Amino acid sequence: MTDTAEPIEQTALDQVVIRFAGDSGDGMQLTGDRFTSASALAGNDLATLPEFPAEIRAPQGTLAGVSAFQVHISDHEIYTPGDAPDVLVAMNPAALKSELSRLRDGGTLILNDDAFDERNLEKAGFEADPRETGELDGYVVHRVNMTKLTLGATEDLDVKKRDAERAKNFFALGLVSWMYSRPTQPTLDWIEAKFGKLPAIVAANTAAFKAGHAFGETAEMFGSPYKVEAAKQQPGEYTNITGNVATAWGMVAAGELSKLPVFLGTYPITPASDILHELSRHKNFGVRTFQAEDEIAGVGAALGAAFGGSLAFTTTSGPGVALKGETIGLAVSIEIPLVIVDVQRGGPSTGLPTKTEASDLMMAMYGRHGEAPLPIVAASTPADCFYAAIEASRLALKYRTPVILLTDGYLANGAEPWLIPDVSTLPDISVEFATEPNGEDPTGQPVFLPYQRDPETLARPWAVPGTPGLEHRVGGLEKQDVTGNVNYDPANHGRMTELREAKIAGIASDIPPVAVQGSGNAPILILGWGSTRGAITSAAERLRGAGMDVDHANLTHLNPFPPNLGEVLADREHVFVPELNRGQLVRLIRAEYLVDATPINKVMGVPFTAAELAELIQSTVNNSTGNTNAANG
Amino acid sequence: MTDVQLDPTKRPFWTSDQEVRWCPGCGDYGILAAMQFLHTELDVKREDTVFVSGIGCAARFPYYMSTYGMHTIHGRSPAIATGLAMSRPDLNVWVVGGDGDMLSIGGNHLIHALRRNVNMTVLLFNNQIYGLTKGQYSPTSEVGKVTKSTPMGSIDRPFNPIALAAGAGATFVARTHDLDRKHMIEVFRRAHEHQGAAFIEIYQNCNVFNDGAYDPILKRDNRADMMINLTHGEQIRFGTEGNRGIRLVDGAAEVVDVAGVSESELLVHDEKTANPAMAFALGMLSEDNYSPTPFGIFRAVNAPEYGQAVNRQLDEAAEKNGPGDLSQLLRSLATWSVE
Numbered sequence: 001m002t003d004t005a006e007p008i009e010q011t012a013l014d015q016v017v018i019r020f021a022g023d024s025g026d027g028m029q030l031t032g033d034r035f036t037s038a039s040a041l042a043g044n045d046l047a048t049l050p051e052f053p054a055e056i057r058a059p060q061g062t063l064a065g066v067s068a069f070q071v072h073i074s075d076h077e078i079y080t081p082g083d084a085p086d087v088l089v090a091m092n093p094a095a096l097k098s099e100l101s102r103l104r105d106g107g108t109l110i111l112n113d114d115a116f117d118e119r120n121l122e123k124a125g126f127e128a129d130p131r132e133t134g135e136l137d138g139y140v141v142h143r144v145n146m147t148k149l150t151l152g153a154t155e156d157l158d159v160k161k162r163d164a165e166r167a168k169n170f171f172a173l174g175l176v177s178w179m180y181s182r183p184t185q186p187t188l189d190w191i192e193a194k195f196g197k198l199p200a201i202v203a204a205n206t207a208a209f210k211a212g213h214a215f216g217e218t219a220e221m222f223g224s225p226y227k228v229e230a231a232k233q234q235p236g237e238y239t240n241i242t243g244n245v246a247t248a249w250g251m252v253a254a255g256e257l258s259k260l261p262v263f264l265g266t267y268p269i270t271p272a273s274d275i276l277h278e279l280s281r282h283k284n285f286g287v288r289t290f291q292a293e294d295e296i297a298g299v300g301a302a303l304g305a306a307f308g309g310s311l312a313f314t315t316t317s318g319p320g321v322a323l324k325g326e327t328i329g330l331a332v333s334i335e336i337p338l339v340i341v342d343v344q345r346g347g348p349s350t351g352l353p354t355k356t357e358a359s360d361l362m363m364a365m366y367g368r369h370g371e372a373p374l375p376i377v378a379a380s381t382p383a384d385c386f387y388a389a390i391e392a393s394r395l396a397l398k399y400r401t402p403v404i405l406l407t408d409g410y411l412a413n414g415a416e417p418w419l420i421p422d423v424s425t426l427p428d429i430s431v432e433f434a435t436e437p438n439g440e441d442p443t444g445q446p447v448f449l450p451y452q453r454d455p456e457t458l459a460r461p462w463a464v465p466g467t468p469g470l471e472h473r474v475g476g477l478e479k480q481d482v483t484g485n486v487n488y489d490p491a492n493h494g495r496m497t498e499l500r501e502a503k504i505a506g507i508a509s510d511i512p513p514v515a516v517q518g519s520g521n522a523p524i525l526i527l528g529w530g531s532t533r534g535a536i537t538s539a540a541e542r543l544r545g546a547g548m549d550v551d552h553a554n555l556t557h558l559n560p561f562p563p564n565l566g567e568v569l570a571d572r573e574h575v576f577v578p579e580l581n582r583g584q585l586v587r588l589i590r591a592e593y594l595v596d597a598t599p600i601n602k603v604m605g606v607p608f609t610a611a612e613l614a615e616l617i618q619s620t621v622n623n624s625t626g627n628t629n630a631a632n633g
Numbered sequence: 634m635t636d637v638q639l640d641p642t643k644r645p646f647w648t649s650d651q652e653v654r655w656c657p658g659c660g661d662y663g664i665l666a667a668m669q670f671l672h673t674e675l676d677v678k679r680e681d682t683v684f685v686s687g688i689g690c691a692a693r694f695p696y697y698m699s700t701y702g703m704h705t706i707h708g709r710s711p712a713i714a715t716g717l718a719m720s721r722p723d724l725n726v727w728v729v730g731g732d733g734d735m736l737s738i739g740g741n742h743l744i745h746a747l748r749r750n751v752n753m754t755v756l757l758f759n760n761q762i763y764g765l766t767k768g769q770y771s772p773t774s775e776v777g778k779v780t781k782s783t784p785m786g787s788i789d790r791p792f793n794p795i796a797l798a799a800g801a802g803a804t805f806v807a808r809t810h811d812l813d814r815k816h817m818i819e820v821f822r823r824a825h826e827h828q829g830a831a832f833i834e835i836y837q838n839c840n841v842f843n844d845g846a847y848d849p850i851l852k853r854d855n856r857a858d859m860m861i862n863l864t865h866g867e868q869i870r871f872g873t874e875g876n877r878g879i880r881l882v883d884g885a886a887e888v889v890d891v892a893g894v895s896e897s898e899l900l901v902h903d904e905k906t907a908n909p910a911m912a913f914a915l916g917m918l919s920e921d922n923y924s925p926t927p928f929g930i931f932r933a934v935n936a937p938e939y940g941q942a943v944n945r946q947l948d949e950a951a952e953k954n955g956p957g958d959l960s961q962l963l964r965s966l967a968t969w970s971v972e
Contacts, residue, residue: 041969186967233971239964249962256959263720283950285957288720288943292712293745300709300742301716304685307703308721327713330706420963465701465717465724468680473649473696475704476688485651486696 010181010227015074017082018176021099022091022112024058024067027169032069033415034173034190038182040240040417043230044073047534049081049607050413054270054353061123066098073180075229079534081414083611087179089172091115091146093124100136109139110175112168114147142221146171146212153211159204167201167208174212181227184213234419241418243382243411244271247315247341248278250389252285255311257390257429258397262287263310265301267294267320270353271409272343275315295323299340303327306336307474309433309464311393315341318360319350321367321404328402329368332500334474335451335460337396337403337431341389344408346605355605356410358530359581364404365559365588371497373504375399376558378406380533383418385411388556394429398510399503400459406558408580410607411531434461434470439482448472450484457510458503460484504560511557513564518544518551523573524621526552527597529585531607532578538610543617550617558585561592569595576600576617578608641679647672649699655690660811660837661758665697667817668727674818675825682725685714687734690765691758691837694729708739711746711755715939718753722940725825726753733763736772736792744801750829751939754821757794757834762843775921780842795916795931798832799909805831806912806932811838812851816928823930829938849922861918863929865904871925879918886914888925904933 018035022028029050039046049070058065072082084104090096092115103109111131121129130136131143150171154164170191177184187209195201216222241249255262266276268291280289288305292298299314306312314324321328321342331338344360346352360367364376375395379388385407392405437446438461448470451460463470472484480487481495516525518540528536533554540552553568555561569575569589575597577586583599590597600616602608637643647669655661672682682700686692688707695702705713710728718726728746735743735757746753762780763769769782773794777786798806805827809820817835824831836847850859861871861879869879870891878891878899891899903911912932919926951957 037967041967043969043971230971235971237964237968237970239966239968241966245966252957252962253959256957261720263716265716282957282962283947284954285959285962286947286951287957288947290716290719290943292715293741296709297712297715297742297745300705300712301719303705304703304713304716304718305720306716307683307713308717308724310716310720312716326706327709334703420968423960423963465683465721466680468678471679471699471701473651473698473702473704475696475702476706477704 009224011224013226013228014076015072015078016087016180016226016228017070017072017085018087018089018180019068019070019085019099019102020089020172021066021068021095022169023060023094024053024055024065025060026067026091027166028067028069028091031169031173032071034187035176035182036071036415037190037240038177038186039071039073039228040238041186042183043233044228045076045078045231045233046071046073046240046415046417047078047081048072048415049410051606052354061092061094061120063094063098063124066095068095068099073228075231077231079537080607080610083609087176089176091169091172093120093126093130096130097124097126103139105138107139108142109136110142110144110172112146112172113143114145144175144215149211149215150208153207154204157200157203157207159200163201164204167204170205170208171212171215174209174214175216178213178216179222179225181225184209233417236419238417238419240415241383241386242274242413242415243379243385243407244274244343244413245278246383246385246418247379247389247407248275248282250386251275251279251313251393252282252287253386253423253426254390254393254429255285255287257426258311258393259430260309260311263302263305263312264289264315265292265298265305265312266290266315267292267298269295269317269320271345271412272315272317272320272341274412275341275343295320296327299324299327299338303331303336303338306331306338307464311337311397313339313341315343317343317345317353318347318363321360321363325368328374329370329372330476331402332368332372332374333476333479335400335500336462336474337400339389339392339396339403339405341405341407343412344406346603352605354409356408356531356607357580357603357605358406358408358532359584359603360406361529361558361581361584364406371501373501373559374401375403375504375507375560376406377403378530378556378558379411380530380554380556382411382414382416386418390426390429391556394427395507397429397431398459399457399507400462401504406530408531431462433467434463435467437469449482450474451479452482453499458499458506508560508563511560511562514553514555514562514568516551516553516568519549520551521571522549522551524548524550524576524617525569525572525574526550526576526578526617527555527569527585527589528552528578529555529558532580535608535610535613536578539613539617542610542614546618548618548621555585558588566593569593569597574598574621576620578613580607642673644669644673647679647699649697651696653697654693656841658840659690660760660839661691661694663811663814664756664758664817664835664837665694667814668698668821670814671818671821671825675822677725681723682727683717684727684729685710685717686729687739688765689731689734690839691729691731692734708734708737709742710734711739711742711753714753715746715749715751718751719940719943722752722944728753728755730755730757731764732757732759732761732771732773732794736794736797740772744797747798747801747803747830747832749939750804750936752829754824754827754831754833757832758837759794759834760837760839760843761846762839764839764842768842793916793919794834795919796913799912799916799932802909803832803932804829804934804936805930806916807832807930808834808836808926808928810836810847810851810928820930823933827933829936847922850926859925861925861927863902863904863915863927863931865902865930868899868901870899877925879915881914884910884914886918888918904930906932907934
């Protein structure tokens with residue numbers, strides 16, 4: 001079984017959505033991830049949606065323990081992990097119970113038949129065996145004895161039965177790889193590289209994978225395999241990247257582009273921890289990663305490092321941003337560069353740690369005491385996290401301000417092929433430290449005035465310890481304009497508040513205008529931010545395909561807004577603002593531009609599908625009297 | 634600028650142009666003077682020195698030094714200083730705070746900075762009261778303390794800062810007080826020379842909200858019987874005529890009359906003992922302000938400093954993987970080409 005085996009007839013598909021589902025311990029994330037990698041190497045465009053429980057090992061066989069990974073592969077450009085899966089692989093009854101409703105009508109269902117015993121059926125809450133009741137009649141059902149076949153394939157190996165049984169996910173992967181004509185060598189290589197130190201596991205996984213592949217070929221239950229051709233992509237070198245890895249690489253890149261040492265002060269939190277994991281592997285770039293005692297110490301250490309001249313980051317999720325608020329306020333006051341990465345998740349409180357949501361926009365905007373404006377940047381796709389991290393760093397450095405970078409759980413864990421940029425095309429974001437006094441005291445002696453601003457950017461000079469003659473003190477008490485001395489004068493506080501505000505507002509002239517897709521003056525505008533970009537793009541394309549005149553746009557900069565946003569919003573019959581929250585951008589838009597925008601909201605821990613967005617928009621426009629329409633059931 | 638402002642061996646060189654705003658008579662003035670005089674004797678540059686503080690009366694300290702300074706937020710100065718010190722091992726980082734700042738809201742950061750052995754010197758100005766918020770009891774106030782927030786007396790048992798620092802594995806632990814400039818300067822100097830985290834508790838008088846709290850120990854007439862001076866390698870003796878000493882019983886230190894015990898039972902101070910138990914035991918001698926209380930350096934041991942350890946890993950990584958190459962990083966996962 002190699003890719004050079006005799007040619008077999010293949011049925012062409014332009015795209016397919018596959019969902020792998022099983023128990024948390026069944027290795028479904030890994031299975032999906034490997035299928036994704038093989039598809040990326042095959043040149044498909046793709047988007048993924050990993051979904052897993054917050055518990056590390058939820059009770060086996062229960063609905064709570066179901067872990068799923070959805071991957072959408074295609075021969076053309078796609079923007080979402082797909083509306084409804086075409087194929088559902090269910091490794092146990094709980095996975096079937098929890099995931100079946102997602103499968104499209106007439107979709108293909110692949111069951112691990114061995115897992116459908118009485119005990120597992122009961123744990124999943126089935127009163128009768130769904131394979132017998134007719135409830136699966138609307139689907140193409142393949143019952144495969146994956147456990148038995150895996151045990152059979154590994155029985156001659158020197159492998160413990162438990163390890164052999166655990167290889168059944170590779171059987172499933174082999175089978176689906178055959179069904180969709182995935183190249184096998186990358187997976188075999190990966191098994192060798194990953195488990196090389198455990199030869200028995202390599203042997204078991206390899207045998208199971210090959211057995212699954214061979215089963216597809218010989219069992220005559222699957223017909224001919226499908227083929228999804230490579231997508232037409234811009235020429236170049238590609239890699240498959242998740243949002244968290246892209247964020248970490250963006251941080252490394254920002255360090256290189258600014259010629260500053262990178263410092264990350266952080267505390268582990270789902271779904272942001274992988275940024276720390278990834279970044280801590282790249283110490284050869286001079287990157288310092290610090291796992292602090294808590295969220296507050298994480299951002300505190302980052303601020304301290306920034307004072308010392310590092311390009312400093314802290315990474316977290318919503319609960320961490322809440323804890324870091326006071327320190328971020330201090331950074332606003334002492335006007336020092338700092339990037340806060342918020343990988344948003346379902347809230348409030350602990351909420352849905354492993355599920356996505358985009359409900360921290362208002363916290364990013366206003367979640368500090370006092371008047372404490374700061375720039376907000378949002379990434380829109382997994383790979384875009386790379387560029388967003390550089391952009392957030394650029395703004396922080398140039399304007400000496402904390403910047404909040406918003407990503408989310410969907411971007412963090414989701415993957416997409418990425419055309420690797422030529423690093424020489426990345427922006428120079430270097431800044432100069434102050435080295436000389438910039439003023440005179442009343443006696444005419446040269447002095448350093450830490451709050452003497454650049455007239456253009458309103459940024460204050462950044463003088464780092466070790467620079468002779470520029471010794472100065474900063475702090476959270478209000479400072480006198482220009483000198484930076486502690487000052488309680490009412491007029492000075494008013495002036496400093498306005499200066500801080502004007503500095504951030506002025507960034508609008510330093511960011512690109514928002515790009516509008518579509519005719520540009522359609523009566524309908526769909527405006528999104530962050531990770532809704534993919535679903536909005538797909539929905540807009542479908543609506544246009546259905547004859548509607550629709551524009552769509554996605555905001556990367558949420559504070560300040562791009563300078564042309566007012567014009568873009570003007571004179572529309574409908575402005576729809578889909579968000580994975582209860583209406584946060586829409587409030588800012590309404591307040592800022594007095595536009596009667598319509599919110600579309602979903603807070604279910606999963607992204608929008610293009611289908612639901614397109615339907616909602618179409619029905620709202622058709623009814624035209626409707627306003628708020630929530631996608632929530 | 635006058636000549637003395639240009640001469641690092643003179644106090645004005647180390648004094649900022651900001652008016653000091655502590656209450657007249659506050660113990661903080663004496664500590665500030667000691668710190669400025671110390672710097673006239675140290676061979677350090679003004680630009681290489683940073684004072685970091687949190688919130689409270691003590692935390693205004695950085696404004697009055699002519700060095701770099703950061704007056705930050707309540708309790709977080711050890712964390713903020715950690716980031717600065719570990720990314721800039723070339724700097725001399727001093728951290729200043731009071732008992733509320735360091736032991737209440739910032740207690741967690743303090744113990745973690747100490748156990749990591751980050752190169753910084755932490756000065757705990759302990760006046761056993763909240764000053765800036767006007768007189769509430771603090772985590773070092775004695776049980777029964779009557780304050781605005783505890784009209785019937787506080788019921789919290791206080792921290793013993795020396796024992797806390799020793800328990801956190803601090804590699805340098807010392808105590809001094811605001812009335813003895815010479816002693817402060819010597820303790821500060823030793824802390825400055827120490828590689829890693831140094832912790833100094835300074836008994837400091839708040840003459841507005843807790844005046845005279847340490848009088849039972851520090852008043853001239855009481856000193857001989859109440860102050861125990863620790864000197865490395867010397868038998869611990871105090872009292873008029875040195876008639877009192879310390880011995881260890883079941884791991885706890887106790888005060889004894891020298892006449893009543895054999896010479897070999899008397900504890901000889903060893904600040905280099907690796908195990909912090911001795912420092913802990915000595916710290917626990919001062920149960921309250923009416924107990925004989927040790928001053929000086931409880932503990933000064935060598936251990937790897939955090940920022941240097943971090944830098945070693947950076948060097949090792951660069952040696953092993955070569956210096957960072959961004960273009961290579963972006964190709965470090967599986968890649969494929971589209972023609």
